[in-house]
Amino acid sequence: MKRTVKDIEYTQSSIDLATFAKALGHPTRVEILKHLNKQSCCFTGDLVELLPIAQSTISQHLKELKNAGLIQGELKPPKIKYCINRKNWKKASLLFKDFLE
């Protein structure tokens, strides 16, 4: 890899769309978001029960969704409650809608 994405000029909307899309680009993360969207919020533990993958892997996926801005975590010791980030969800919704017409 000789060049990084940062060297190239893309429109901000292309970058934003690609970032959201990348986060949605794995079925596990889609399932997480589906579950989260259905009941608005849930704990990591709920997802560990729901999905047949390791707890650490789910944490990793949650981190990616968080980094993309699609979810946010709220401390409810000793648990962590994850919720859809409605502001960015809406932003993504509009971006995809506009892009796909």
Add this chain to the structure above:
Amino acid sequence: MKRTVKDIEYTQSSIDLATFAKALGHPTRVEILKHLNKQSCCFTGDLVELLPIAQSTISQHLKELKNAGLIQGELKPPKIKYCINRKNWKKASLLFKDFLE
């Protein structure tokens, strides 16, 4: 990596959504699709001029978009005309719309 996606049961819509999303998960591919969608079709060469990356890399991205079903190629020797696959574009549009509300 001890487990592959294939071992896990996902809903078909999650897989379809993730597949489309993954294809949209790179700004270069988003730019390609934007350009393609604007004028409906174009040749590989147009994209090579448009984007500051190697021809082989663009071919690779086109292949991915084709594999995801978002575009299709038509032989216009010695060129190849790429167009949005409207059927699947519509499918993606509905999937994302439904998913993001």
Add this chain to the structure above:
DNA sequence: CATTTTAATCGTAAAATTACGATTAATCTT
């Protein structure tokens, strides 16, 4: 028929992604 044009494919390298188990940190319970 030789040359040029077009775009895919090959070979390769660097980086990112995905997965796991083990460990850790924080908080709650006894």
Add this chain to the structure above:
DNA sequence: AAGATTAATCGTAATTTTACGATTAAAATG
């Protein structure tokens, strides 16, 4: 205070992605 619970982080390995230049195949042009 000791132990249990929860979920992030660490370390690691396999795989995939992204990028490049070089080569190849197919068709058009001279």
